[in-house]
Amino acid sequence: MTVETKASPGVLETVKAVVERHGAVKEELIPILNEVNRLLGYLPAEALDEISNLLHVPKSQLFSVATFYSMLTTKPRGRHVVQFCESAPCHVAGGRKVWVTLMDALGIKPGETSADGKWSLVTTSCLGVCGVGPVMLIDDDIYGNVESDQIADILAKYE
Amino acid sequence: MKAVRSMVLVSSDPKSLERGAQQVFQRLQEEIKAFGLENEVSLSMVGDVGRHDAVPMVIVYPEAVIYGPVKPEDVHFLVEEHLYKGRVAAPLQASVRELSGKIAWLQARKGTLPAEQRIVLERAGVIDPTSIEDYIVHDGYAALGKALTEMTPQQVIEALSKAGLRGRGGAGFPTGTKWGFVAKTPGKVKYVVCNADESEPGTFKDRLILEGDPFSIIEAMTLAGYAVGASVGYIYVRGEYGLAQERLHNAIAQAEEMGFLGKNLFGTDFSFEIHVHGGAGAYICGEETALIESIEGKRGEPRSRPPYPTTHGLWGKPTLVNNVETLANVAPIIRNGAEWFRGFGTPSSPGTKVYTILGNTNVTGLIEVPMGVTLREVLAIYGKGMKNGANFKLAQTGGSSGSVIPASLQDTPMDFDAFNRAGVALGSGALLICDEETCVVDLARVLLKFFEVESCGKCTPCRVGNERAYQILTNIAEGVGTLQDLDDLLMLSDNLYQLSNCGLGQTAGTPIRDVLTYFRAEVEAHIRLKVCPAGVCSMSGHKVYQIN
Numbered sequence: 001m002t003v004e005t006k007a008s009p010g011v012l013e014t015v016k017a018v019v020e021r022h023g024a025v026k027e028e029l030i031p032i033l034n035e036v037n038r039l040l041g042y043l044p045a046e047a048l049d050e051i052s053n054l055l056h057v058p059k060s061q062l063f064s065v066a067t068f069y070s071m072l073t074t075k076p077r078g079r080h081v082v083q084f085c086e087s088a089p090c091h092v093a094g095g096r097k098v099w100v101t102l103m104d105a106l107g108i109k110p111g112e113t114s115a116d117g118k119w120s121l122v123t124t125s126c127l128g129v130c131g132v133g134p135v136m137l138i139d140d141d142i143y144g145n146v147e148s149d150q151i152a153d154i155l156a157k158y159e
Numbered sequence: 160m161k162a163v164r165s166m167v168l169v170s171s172d173p174k175s176l177e178r179g180a181q182q183v184f185q186r187l188q189e190e191i192k193a194f195g196l197e198n199e200v201s202l203s204m205v206g207d208v209g210r211h212d213a214v215p216m217v218i219v220y221p222e223a224v225i226y227g228p229v230k231p232e233d234v235h236f237l238v239e240e241h242l243y244k245g246r247v248a249a250p251l252q253a254s255v256r257e258l259s260g261k262i263a264w265l266q267a268r269k270g271t272l273p274a275e276q277r278i279v280l281e282r283a284g285v286i287d288p289t290s291i292e293d294y295i296v297h298d299g300y301a302a303l304g305k306a307l308t309e310m311t312p313q314q315v316i317e318a319l320s321k322a323g324l325r326g327r328g329g330a331g332f333p334t335g336t337k338w339g340f341v342a343k344t345p346g347k348v349k350y351v352v353c354n355a356d357e358s359e360p361g362t363f364k365d366r367l368i369l370e371g372d373p374f375s376i377i378e379a380m381t382l383a384g385y386a387v388g389a390s391v392g393y394i395y396v397r398g399e400y401g402l403a404q405e406r407l408h409n410a411i412a413q414a415e416e417m418g419f420l421g422k423n424l425f426g427t428d429f430s431f432e433i434h435v436h437g438g439a440g441a442y443i444c445g446e447e448t449a450l451i452e453s454i455e456g457k458r459g460e461p462r463s464r465p466p467y468p469t470t471h472g473l474w475g476k477p478t479l480v481n482n483v484e485t486l487a488n489v490a491p492i493i494r495n496g497a498e499w500f501r502g503f504g505t506p507s508s509p510g511t512k513v514y515t516i517l518g519n520t521n522v523t524g525l526i527e528v529p530m531g532v533t534l535r536e537v538l539a540i541y542g543k544g545m546k547n548g549a550n551f552k553l554a555q556t557g558g559s560s561g562s563v564i565p566a567s568l569q570d571t572p573m574d575f576d577a578f579n580r581a582g583v584a585l586g587s588g589a590l591l592i593c594d595e596e597t598c599v600v601d602l603a604r605v606l607l608k609f610f611e612v613e614s615c616g617k618c619t620p621c622r623v624g625n626e627r628a629y630q631i632l633t634n635i636a637e638g639v640g641t642l643q644d645l646d647d648l649l650m651l652s653d654n655l656y657q658l659s660n661c662g663l664g665q666t667a668g669t670p671i672r673d674v675l676t677y678f679r680a681e682v683e684a685h686i687r688l689k690v691c692p693a694g695v696c697s698m699s700g701h702k703v704y705q706i707n
Contacts, residue, residue, distance in 0.1 A: 068615075069441050131172070
């Protein structure tokens with residue numbers, strides 16, 4: 001997951017391509033934001049400006065939508081985003097201990113990004129893979145039945 | 160479709176993959192080829208087959224023999240015995256618990272599939288979910304054909320009403336009545352929306368239906384469009400369900416190609432199209448008016464009701480919103496008739512219910528059983544008992560807005576009305592089973608944390624009430640709670656129920672109320688004795704002074 005800076009020329013092209021693929025209609029707003037977020041790693045202000053122009057949606061409304069949904073973020077994140085499920089089924093299956101280990105291993109708290117820009121840690125509500133809790137998601141990789149002593153090995157897989 | 164003698168399916172849920180399902184699949188490919196059977200045997204990976212006790216599993220049809228757990232080195236023997244010589248490779252068979260007593264009426268083929276009654280999941284794990292041909296071979300589109308050529312829209316709705324189908328999203332509203340409302344509302348433009356924003360913690364039944372049998376939802380939505388007079392449908396799938404979205408896109412494309420979606424279906428003047436709309440991560444969008452707002456490209460904040468979506472829904476037009484599991488029941492009812500459907504379940508709640516069993520049982524996973532089965536039966540038969548022989552303490556149903564059900568209610572039949580009478584809710588079908596090492600304060604705290612995070616913030620009782628309740632429960636868990644806190648919690652729970660705008664806020668206080676009804680002594684121990692009986696809570700705020 002790469003993070004573009006605000007001045008990056010790639011942002012506008014990405015936005016245009018995504019809007020073209022979905023069509024510049026309001027009902028496609030959330031799918032558009034979703035895809036831009038996935039491609040750029042977050043939603044830079046510049047991207048929101050461009051979407052606002054193309055879809056004729058006020059910036060205020062766009063910002064209110066972009067900050068409402070948990071899969072969208074307006075702030076840059078680390079190279080790898082670790083999402084840990086904090087819902088009851090994972091909690092009951094031993095998630096509490098794993099969570100403490102995970103925070104220790106990364107050295108950051110939920111919502112933070114590590115100083116070297118490698119990791120961001122966020123908590124998430126149920127991911128719908130409760131049969132194998134506790135569950136965590138690193139970028140697009142799902143890890144189930146996670147135990148505390150596996151955390152170091154799992155994290156070591158990521159550059 | 161190529162005719163094959165045997166069909167071999169390999170489970171590929173996350174647990175199976177972790178235990179080598181991919182290697183088993185590869186070895187099967189090699190061995191089937193080595194025995195020269197590649198034209199007689201079809202082989203596919205089928206995702207989650209709803210059973211996780213012996214994964215990876217290999218299921219061989221038409222005999223429906225389940226093997227598991229299968230290791231790559233077992234594959235040679237399996238192929239030689241079953242596929243080449245044609246006899247069951249008994250040493251590799253997955254164990255099956257035999258049935259007795261009260262639940263023996265459940266139809267089960269001894270030694271084969273676990274005793275379940277499958278209507279909703281009849282094809283999941285059996286067909287190739289990416290092939291419309293396979294769907295059609297398994298009775299697919301028979302219901303739509305029958306409805307469009309032999310039935311009027313009114314008759315379709317009557318069939319659902321007669322069958323007594325009730326919404327499976329949690330509220331249990333009669334489906335036929337809802338369809339009737341939309342059909343009666345005048346208007347040229349109407350919409351059918353499938354609510355696949357499944358986000359209740361512990362619930363993943365809809366994901367498995369969408370991944371395992373996506374065409375059944377497409378067919379049911381088309382039927383709904385015919386019945387209520389709509390020509391456009393939307394499936395709102397939660398953003399995290401990537402595979403489900405992919406399968407739906409594929410299913411829609413194939414249905415369009417085969418003429419099951421599009422203009423003038425079955426030579427009638429009825430036309431229907433379906434769009435898939437992915438969410439972006441918000442629990443509240445499972446609430447039907449929030450979902451509609453989200454499709455319109457706005458924040459997913461619930462609207463005030465009335466007016467209801469049946470008259471003022473998507474873009475202000477009459478809209479039918481149904482849950483995935485509800486829709487999955489529609490085609491079987493049309494195909495087999497209302498009487499057939501009433502043969503399952505209880506008189507007030509006919510049919511089956513899909514549950515996800517989670518937590519401290521020996522087996523976790525997905526089951527479909529008739530309405531009215533009790534919690535005790537589910538635990539003993541499908542959960543195969545409590546892990547490590549522990550005692551059953553409580554079950555939390557229906558995700559976070561469900562109830563906390565104490566062991567004393569485990570013989571209450573699980574249907575909408577019996578649960579209502581007992582003062583608890585069936586919810587969306589999650590059964591989080593907890594043993595005595597679970598602390599009720601800790602559990603309630605986690606549940607309230609969920610609502611605090613997922614409240615959309617539009618109305619005050621929910622935005623502030625959940626946060627306040629979470630703080631109070633945290634205080635109790637840290638050993639600094641007071642008895643006054645318990646009264647405050649009950650008041651908050653009551654306020655949430657009476658004053659919140661939508662179902663999220665209204666049900667958010669349920670865990671608090673249930674915990675204080677059934678487990679008050681345990682909560683009071685945290686306050687009066689500064690002790691967590693289950694040894695879970697930190698009690699870190701309570702200082703113990705020692706006298707030297």
